[in-house]
Amino acid sequence: MANIPVEALSGNRAQPYPGAPDNWKRFFSFSTDHKVIGIQYIVTSFVFFLVGGLFAMIIRGELITPEANLVDRTLYNAMFTMHGSVMLFLWSFPVLVGLANYLVPLMIGARDMAFPRLNAAAFWMVPVVGILMMSSFFVPGGPSQSGWWAYPPVSLQNPTGTLINGQVLWLLAVAISGVSSIMGAVNFVSTIFKLRAPGMTFFKMPVFVWTVLAAQIIQLFGLPALTAGAVMLLLDITTGTSFFRPESGGNPVLYQHFFWFYSHPAVYVLALPVFGVFSEILPVYARKPLFGYRVVAVSSLIITGLSAIVWVHHMYASGTPGWMRMLFMFTTMSISVPTGIKIFAWTATIFGGKLRLDTPMLFALAGVVNFVFAGITGIMLGSVPVDIHVNNTYFVVGHFHYVVYGTIVFGIYAAIYHWFPKMTGRMYYEGLGKVHFWLTWIGTTLNFLPMHPVGLMGMPRRVASYDPEFAFWNVLASLGGFLLGLSTLPFILNMVSSWIQGEQASHNPWRAIGLEWLIASPPPVENFEQLPIVVSEPYGYGKDEPLVSNLAELSESPE
Amino acid sequence: MTSESAIANQVESKIVEEHNEEANSKFGFWVFLLSESVIFLSFFAGYIVYKTTSTDWLPAGVEGLDTHDPAINTVVLISSSFVIYVAERFLHDKKLWGFRFFLLATMLMGSYFLYGQAVEWQGLEFGLTSGLYGATFYLLTGFHGLHVMTGVLLQTIMFLRSFIPGNYDKSSFGIIATSLFWHFVDVIWIILYGLIYVWQ
Structure with missing residues (x-):
């Protein structure tokens, strides 16, 4: 009988709260465990990735012929609006928050996030956002048709007249997605500043943590x-104010300033954690320390600073005065310095390394290559x-x-494959992973590369029909689009089957260096038996x- | 070795810090307030752009705003920031009745501000849809008023919670946050008053 309280204690250690489910059902509960919340984020947003991908394939299906003959034009407008909105607000943001949720506390040696209940509340807003967004298909007039940036006066039209x-x-x-993001941001910043393990100074944090902070x-x-x-904008639509209504003295360009002041930096909210992922993965599979760790870490914060002063490059064609164009052209170009630092550091990291081309490394390398290409066209677009x-053409798209x-x-x-063994305790199937990679790589190139020449030729974006001279490139792009849709199938098959019956993973299958790899896979609730005392820089x-x-x-049964 | 003992010291201090959830919450609340202030900064920026570029700023028949009553309102709101500070000190010294008295006083002053604002709104000859002037005026004062209302609500909750025995023994983060929020609302009002009433 004396054993009972001891058992109750160990029972508590395995659960975020007494009586919490410990099987798959925990992913459908209001769990406050950052690892459960992380996976909740990742899986939920992947569902919306498929939804947004379906919209994309409808768009590409329409564009495979020059005539508008697949869907109604109203629906086409709704498709590109919802494709952008879903992909950004319901896939890219939440999935990266999910990865950060899972990894940041492990990487800094914390037992959980600073505010676990706030964390759970922030996650459960994401399904609400999704339901609201999808429910707009069932209201009179259908979903928003003004594009994901909702510029007035188009967004103010409200043809049905209903509230x-x-x-x-x-x-x-x-x-609501904004409220959720702010709650998440407060939580991440507090966690990184306040909950680092003993000895974990800022310059011992992995670059992923730096980029999440940035x-x-x-x-x-x-x-x-x-x-x-x-x-x-909401007041303009619902109460008839005239903030952005030009016909009654309003200023629609001001909305563009508000919008891009956030939505350009938002690209870095997405890109920075991915830079962190590259910085984590490349050293592991090249067996070399990250080149210039400190500079790479600090360059993330430089990107944060610069991101606040570049937004007008989205508005060169919005009647922006010449001096402002010059100013923002200069600031935009200077973004390439900190990003260039990262590119060169990654190249130097893999240079002369013993590369192991597993699926995460393939995705990371291909991601870096694609980013270099995107950076070159970015420099082009940054110049007035x-x-x-090419303003408003497919070159921008x-x-x-x-x-x-x-x-x-x-x-x-790359991140999902790399940390899959840690999250689930099982290995994914390498062969399926490689199939997924090559389908994705070919699909991406086939889909997005033709958009550049066709954009330079002058094909405008957001149109359902176009001049037949653009048809060749559009057929290629559409085939690539369908290939990308196909590429998710081996991924889903891989994830589901290996989570159920994959080979058991050890605590550190990649022989990687990092706090998360020192404990069991998957880590127990509260992660560390005793808080780690960090004594050296990462990537050793x-x-x-x-x-x-x-x-x-650190753990009950170290291997 | 000195480095080892330094790490050991750090461990000790960290363990204390780990239990110091109040400090974490306070840090988090500061971060939140800084972020919240950017919404107001955006509205202020919008106001300045509209006011300086609009061709017909004042609606027909509107002379401007009366500054007398809003000035009284301003004085009441600003002084309530000192009153809530006194309440905080009383709580710090574990004198609950003094805390309750001064917190109640803050609530009354905040409510007076809201009342004064409502009276002012009622007497104005322009509405939300009276051009950019009306829209920005009601947006700024209304959005700030919502924050005052939230502040009074938080104070009410803190007031009621003071009757739960031992509620503030472990942590007084609730009242620290409420008070910080109230100072924040005050600072925003000072800028807002300058932009809307002084700069006419």
Whole structure:
């Protein structure tokens, strides 16, 4: 009988709260465990990735012929609007928050996030955002048709005249997603500042943690500006104010300023954690320390700073005065310095290394290559003369898809494969992973590369029909689009089957260096038996120095 | 070795810190307030752009805003920031009745501000849809008013919770946050008053 309290204690250790489910059901509960929340984020957002991908394939299906003959034009407008909105607000943001949720506390040696209940509340807003966004298909007039940036006066039109219309639902969804993101950002920044393990100084943090910090700071100063613009837009639609109504003295360009003040830095909110993923993965599979660790870490914060002063490059063609164009051209170009630092550091990291081309490494390498290409077209678009020429063409679409798909989605896939053994305790199937990689790589190139020439030829974006001279490139792009849709199938098969019956993974299958690899796979609730005492910098590959001084005490059964 | 003892010291201090959830919450609340202030900064920026570029700023028949009553309102709101500070000190010294008295006083002053704002709104001859002037005025004062209302609500909750025995023994983060929020609302009002009432 004396054993009973002891058993109750160990029972508590395995659960975030007494009586919490410990099987698959925990992913459907209001769990406060950051690892459960992380997986909840990743899986939920992947479902919306499929939804957004379906919209993309409808768009590509329409564009495979020059005539508008697949869907109604109203629905086509709704498709590109919802494709962008779903992919950003319901896939890219939440999936990266999910990865950060899972990894940051493990990487800094914390038992959980600083505010676990806030964390869970922030996650459970994501399904609400999704339901609101999807419900706009069932209101009179259908979903918003003004594109994901919802520029007035298009977004103010409200042809059905009803109060509950697609645009209002869209604004509500974006507002709730904003609240969720701010809650997450407060949590991440507090966690990284306050919950680092003993000895874990800023310059012993893995670069992924640095990039998450840099990205979440952007959320904190950027999102409120979008919220302000969204509140004014909502008032314009619902109460008849004239903030952005030109016919009654309003200024629609001001909305663009509010919107891009957040939405350009938002690209770095997505890209920075992916840069962190590259910085984590390349050293592991090249067996070399990350080149220039400190500079790479600090360059993330430089990107954060610069991201706040580049937004007008989206508005070169919005009647922006010449001096402003010059100023923002200069700041935009200077972004290439900190990103260039990272590229060169990654190249130097893998240079002369003993590369092991497993699926995560393939995705990471391909992601870096795509990012270099996106960076080159980014420099082109950042310069005023080129941008005026290709403004609103498929060249822009090609550029940012190379960023959001070629770089960010590749980085996300790399991260999911790399940390899959840690998250589930099982190995994925390498063969299926390679099939997935090659399908994705070919699909991405086939889909997004043709957008560049066709954009330079002058094909405008967001059209359902186009001149037949653009048909060749569009057929290629559409085939690539369907290939990308196909590429998710081996991924889903791989994830589901290996989670159920994959080979058991050891605590460190990649022989990687990092706090998360020192404990069991999957880690227990509260992660560490005893908080680690960190004694050396990360990425000590080939250096033969211990990462922590109390290795034996970290978990109950160290291997 | 000195480095080892330094690490050992750090461990000791960290263990204390690990239990110091109040410090973490305070840090988090500061981060939140900094972020919240950017919404107001955006509205202020919008106001300045509208005011300086709009061709017909004042609606027809509107002379401007009366500054007398809002000035009284301002004084009441600013002084309530000192009153809530006194309440905080009383709680710090574990004198609950003094805390309750001064917190109640803050709530009354905040409510007076809201009342004064409502009276002012009622007497104005322009509405939300009276051009950019009306829209920005009601947006700024209304959004700030919502924050004052939230502040009074938080104070009410803190007031009621003071009757739960031992509620503030372990942590007084609730009242620290409420008070910080109230100072924040005050600072925003000072800028807002300068932009809307002084700069006419």
